Amino acid sequence: MTYKIVASQCTSCSACEAECPNVAISEKNGTFVINPKKCTECIGYFDVPQCVAVCPVDDTCVIDTSLPRYQAAGGAA
Amino acid sequence: MESLSTETIDVGQAQSIDDVMQKVAEHKGCGTSGGSGKASCGSGAGENDLPQEIWDKVKNHPCYSEEAHHHYARMHVAVAPACNIQCNYCNRKYDCANESRPGVVSEKLTPEQASKKVLAVASTIPQMTVLGIAGPGDPLANPEKTFKTFELISQTAPDIKLCLSTNGLALPEHVDTIAKYNVDHVTITINMVDPDIGAQIYPWIFWNRKRIFGREAAEILTQHQMRGLEMLTERGILCKVNSVMIPGINDKHLVEVNKAVKSRGAFLHNIMPLISSPEHGTVFGLNGQRGPTAQELKALQDSCEGEMNMMRHCRQCRADAVGLLGEDRSAEFTTDKIMAMEVTYDLESRQAYQAQVEIERQKVAAAKNAELNTLAGEGNEDIKILIAVATKGSGRVNEHFGHAKEFQIYELSTKGAKFIGHRRVDLYCQGGYGEEDSLETIIRAINDCTAVFVAKIGGCPKNDLLKAGIDPVDEFAFEFIEQSAITYFKRYLDKVNSGEMEHKERGDATIRQGAYITA
Numbered sequence: 001m002t003y004k005i006v007a008s009q010c011t012s013c014s015a016c017e018a019e020c021p022n023v024a025i026s027e028k029n030g031t032f033v034i035n036p037k038k039c040t041e042c043i044g045y046f047d048v049p050q051c052v053a054v055c056p057v058d059d060t061c062v063i064d065t066s067l068p069r070y071q072a073a074g075g076a077a
Numbered sequence: 078m079e080s081l082s083t084e085t086i087d088v089g090q091a092q093s094i095d096d097v098m099q100k101v102a103e104h105k106g107c108g109t110s111g112g113s114g115k116a117s118c119g120s121g122a123g124e125n126d127l128p129q130e131i132w133d134k135v136k137n138h139p140c141y142s143e144e145a146h147h148h149y150a151r152m153h154v155a156v157a158p159a160c161n162i163q164c165n166y167c168n169r170k171y172d173c174a175n176e177s178r179p180g181v182v183s184e185k186l187t188p189e190q191a192s193k194k195v196l197a198v199a200s201t202i203p204q205m206t207v208l209g210i211a212g213p214g215d216p217l218a219n220p221e222k223t224f225k226t227f228e229l230i231s232q233t234a235p236d237i238k239l240c241l242s243t244n245g246l247a248l249p250e251h252v253d254t255i256a257k258y259n260v261d262h263v264t265i266t267i268n269m270v271d272p273d274i275g276a277q278i279y280p281w282i283f284w285n286r287k288r289i290f291g292r293e294a295a296e297i298l299t300q301h302q303m304r305g306l307e308m309l310t311e312r313g314i315l316c317k318v319n320s321v322m323i324p325g326i327n328d329k330h331l332v333e334v335n336k337a338v339k340s341r342g343a344f345l346h347n348i349m350p351l352i353s354s355p356e357h358g359t360v361f362g363l364n365g366q367r368g369p370t371a372q373e374l375k376a377l378q379d380s381c382e383g384e385m386n387m388m389r390h391c392r393q394c395r396a397d398a399v400g401l402l403g404e405d406r407s408a409e410f411t412t413d414k415i416m417a418m419e420v421t422y423d424l425e426s427r428q429a430y431q432a433q434v435e436i437e438r439q440k441v442a443a444a445k446n447a448e449l450n451t452l453a454g455e456g457n458e459d460i461k462i463l464i465a466v467a468t469k470g471s472g473r474v475n476e477h478f479g480h481a482k483e484f485q486i487y488e489l490s491t492k493g494a495k496f497i498g499h500r501r502v503d504l505y506c507q508g509g510y511g512e513e514d515s516l517e518t519i520i521r522a523i524n525d526c527t528a529v530f531v532a533k534i535g536g537c538p539k540n541d542l543l544k545a546g547i548d549p550v551d552e553f554a555f556e557f558i559e560q561s562a563i564t565y566f567k568r569y570l571d572k573v574n575s576g577e578m579e580h581k582e583r584g585d586a587t588i589r590q591g592a593y594i595t596a
Contacts, residue, residue, distance in 0.1 A: 012185070013159050013160065014159050014185075015161070015214070015283075018219075019286075048287060050286065053287060054159075054161070056160060056163060
């Protein structure tokens with residue numbers, strides 16, 4: 001599974017777009033979305049998911065559901 | 078890590094820059110000389126107070142020269158939405174078009190849209206001389222968009238000065254690009270040089286692909302800010318430092334910040350009051366952190382003035398502001414309107430217009446100097462009063478009391494009339510917080526003033542002002558501000574000397590915190 005962006009909280013600041021190592025994030029109808037086919041949760045690239053680390057609004061880039069990192073950490077990454 | 082590599086680049090045009098920096102260094106002493114009868118060199122500096130090279134760089138820049146801000150306009154283009162740090166006084170989510178504060182913007186622009194907007198504004202407002210990129214995030218957290226915009230504008234409108242405003246985290250790695258695009262003014266927001274204080278202002282930074290918290294974050298930030306500032310001054314780029322005054326957190330500490338930035342070659346220090354209301358949704362707004370009063374702010378600015386040039390005319394404007402400082406014409410230049418505009422960039426007519434502005438400006442300065450001479454030998458050096466002035470610009474008393482959205486504040490003494498700040502008096506936006514009586518708001522905002530100079534004023538407000546002990550003065554309508562102020566002050570002294578009235582301290586005033594109505 002992948003990360004997703006909570007549209008109602010997104011400020012459209014675009015910070016996540018530049019940080020994503022998979023070029024999985026793009027602007028759509030005024031807010032940003034993560035392409036679930038491309039998102040790797042940054043596993044293999046960075047210790048923390050880049051969109052989560054850079055997003056200015058907490059709990060806006062969130063895990064979609066049961067994904068490898070989530071299960072391994074036993075909680076939110 | 079990548080930020081370290083930039084230091085190895087050598088400075089090419091060393092000779093001319095050394096020259097300028099030498100002048101900067103010589104100039105720094107001027108604030109301490111005092112008592113010369115001139116307004117303190119500060120941002121209020123005129124042609125005679127500054128070395129020619131620096132004067133040439135700042136004289137038409139409204140954000141760097143107090144005198145210029147009466148005559149010249151600036152615009153910001155909102156091409157840089159992303160940010161790399163989190164500040165407790167900032168919340169980017171809230172965008173009311175009627176609100177003015179940094180970090181807020183109505184619409185983002187692409188570099189191409191921004192370039193078109195600059196041309197449209199420059200053609201409509203010929204005294205617009207400065208383009209800044211100030212966000213709404215951090216320009217250097219969006220380097221491609223920021224530098225693309227500078228590139229496009231320098232190609233089509235080469236006479237417009239470029240500047241940018243940054244938190245400094247990514248500054249060291251971009252200094253050489255800044256120099257390459259001839260950005261000649263950079264503002265760095267520096268609120269602390271002590272990481273323990275920084276930890277109370279910045280919850281986290283995004284650095285090296287990680288979110289870093291607390292003291293460690295503030296330590297990295299302050300290191301980058303200081304090194305960035307040093308690297309800019311080495312390259313002859315003029316640096317202004319902005320600081321947000323947060324009572325109880327960094328208010329006393331800003332004296333240390335002032336020393337630190339002065340020693341690294343900053344040209345101007347702008348200490349601004351914290352803007353903090355619960356409705357802004359910022360950490361400080363929600364936890365009840367207050368901003369300073371007008372007199373607290375002035376006392377801190379005064380105490381730093383002996384150390385270096387202080388800026389007092391900052392309006393803490395939005396990242397998409399357009400127009401003279403204190404006015405905002407951004408609603409005339411929305412993307413839809415710009416894209417529909419036929420724009421031809423007419424450099425010649427802009428220059429002709431600006432030549433007229435220069436003539437007007439010299440008249441203001443000449444009138445001030447002539448009047449100042451009549452103050453010589455008056456005695457009463459201890460007496461200082463503040464006056465509030467309703468003005469639309471051009472250095473004249475030319476605004477109706479009831480139409481003023483802000484008042485400019487001058488301190489009058491036997492040394493002359495010195496600009497010390499402005500007070501916003503506009504109402505909260507519709508549906509906002511509190512239906513306050515506008516006159517009460519105005520009186521609270523200028524309560525420390527002895528008089529208010531206006532082009533015109535109605536009978537009712539006149540009486541209420543008199544009751545509050547503020548003298549409403551309309552006899553200088555459309556005259557030059559400083560000349561009129563000195564005339565008024567001479568009369569004031571005469572009355573005090575003859576015993577007709579007693580000189581009294583006026584007390585404190587409130588700094589407006591709410592939304593800004595621009596319509």
